[in-house]
Amino acid sequence: MLATPRIRGSQRGTRVARDGVNAQPSLAVPAMGRLSGKSVVITGAASGIGAATAELFASEGANLVLGDLNEAGGEATAERCRAISARAVFLRTDVAEEDDVAKLLDRAVSEYGQLDVVFNNAGLGGAVGPFEETRREDWDRTMAVLLSGVFFGIKHAVRHMKDRGGSIISTSSVAGLRAGAGPIAYSVAKAGVAHLSRVVALEVAAQQIRVNAICPGGINTPIISTRVPGGPEVAGELLKQLQPLPMTGQPLHIAHAALFLASDESAFVTGQALVIDGGFTLPGMRFTPPDQRPAIDTTFAGPSFE
Numbered sequence: 001m002l003a004t005p006r007i008r009g010s011q012r013g014t015r016v017a018r019d020g021v022n023a024q025p026s027l028a029v030p031a032m033g034r035l036s037g038k039s040v041v042i043t044g045a046a047s048g049i050g051a052a053t054a055e056l057f058a059s060e061g062a063n064l065v066l067g068d069l070n071e072a073g074g075e076a077t078a079e080r081c082r083a084i085s086a087r088a089v090f091l092r093t094d095v096a097e098e099d100d101v102a103k104l105l106d107r108a109v110s111e112y113g114q115l116d117v118v119f120n121n122a123g124l125g126g127a128v129g130p131f132e133e134t135r136r137e138d139w140d141r142t143m144a145v146l147l148s149g150v151f152f153g154i155k156h157a158v159r160h161m162k163d164r165g166g167s168i169i170s171t172s173s174v175a176g177l178r179a180g181a182g183p184i185a186y187s188v189a190k191a192g193v194a195h196l197s198r199v200v201a202l203e204v205a206a207q208q209i210r211v212n213a214i215c216p217g218g219i220n221t222p223i224i225s226t227r228v229p230g231g232p233e234v235a236g237e238l239l240k241q242l243q244p245l246p247m248t249g250q251p252l253h254i255a256h257a258a259l260f261l262a263s264d265e266s267a268f269v270t271g272q273a274l275v276i277d278g279g280f281t282l283p284g285m286r287f288t289p290p291d292q293r294p295a296i297d298t299t300f301a302g303p304s305f306e
């Protein structure tokens with residue numbers, strides 16, 4: 001498995017130059033206290049995007065409450081955050097259970113006195129295979145984790161934020177925007193996450209609560225790499241070819257988007273589904289493949305009658 005890039009003190013303030021077109025640009029950027037004193041809840045924090053976001057937020061001064069089904073992974077993330085001098089606690093949480101989510105968010109208030117940011121990020125692949133063979137229980141579990149889990153997270157975040165504002169971020173997917181980018185139940189749930197964010201954003205805007213979604217493209221995390229024979233290295237090579245930008249999507253690419261939406265830098269942003277996909281969703285219908293385009297002998301295409 002590719003290690004999640006770590007933010008260490010020695011990396012802060014450093015930008016490493018690219019050494020070629022296919023090299024990954026450095027993800028190390030200076031820590032600037034952009035979440036200083038903010039109380040933040042992150043679900044799905046044991047692994048992948050959630051773990052990378054927890055560490056990035058820790059380096060930016062956040063106080064963290066982390067939730068996940070995976071206790072060992074969640075405790076390990078909390079430990080790494082504390083090593084960056086952040087305050088961080090972990091709670092075993094099943095986001096499909098409303099009580100679990102409510103308790104997770106309540107913990108932020110009892111621990112730090114307030115709740116400023118919630119990142120609803122926990123996820124799984126869910127029901128896969130031919131649609132007509134999808135079992136009811138697999139469909140229901142997919143919706144329970146991916147869509148109801150976000151519903152619970154947004155609902156209880158609003159309960160705590162309505163008097164002082166806040167930022168709610170949820171992980172959708174390019175699969176929620178484009179047919180064929182993911183399994184059917186997963187894609188439908190992720191489309192729901194983006195739209196839930198838009199409609200709730202309207203309802204709570206007057207209370208200074210911002211609600212946004214992030215739509216990642218292919219990111220090399222265990223949700224993908226555990227399903228690819230050969231693991232993270234092979235997955236990384238496959239993902240590199242998925243989109244126009246010739247690089248592998250990394251958890252920190254998404255963590256940086258979450259940081260923007262969590263920080264006051266995005267104070268005027270709400271109801272958006274922010275696409276972070278290396279250009280994956282850019283290609284639309286093509287009249288001709290790029291290598292078969294007709295040669296054009298001028299630099300300007302004027303009116304067709306000329």
Ligand SMILES: NC(=O)c1ccc[n+]([C@@H]2O[C@H](COP(=O)([O-])OP(=O)(O)OC[C@H]3O[C@@H](n4cnc5c(N)ncnc54)[C@H](O)[C@@H]3O)[C@@H](O)[C@H]2O)c1
Nearest residue numbers: 044046047048049068069094095122123173218219221223
């Ligand atoms: N990796 C990608 O290419 C990609 C693309 C688009 C969207 N996403 C979304 O990003 C989010 C994070 O996924 P990731 O890529 O980091 O994968 P990941 O598997 O590394 O992390 C997902 C985490 O969610 C946790 N989780 C699963 N079910 C849970 C539940 N019921 N309650 C609490 N925690 C639960 C897992 O234990 C895991 O730690 C997911 O919502 C996923 O759908 C991922």
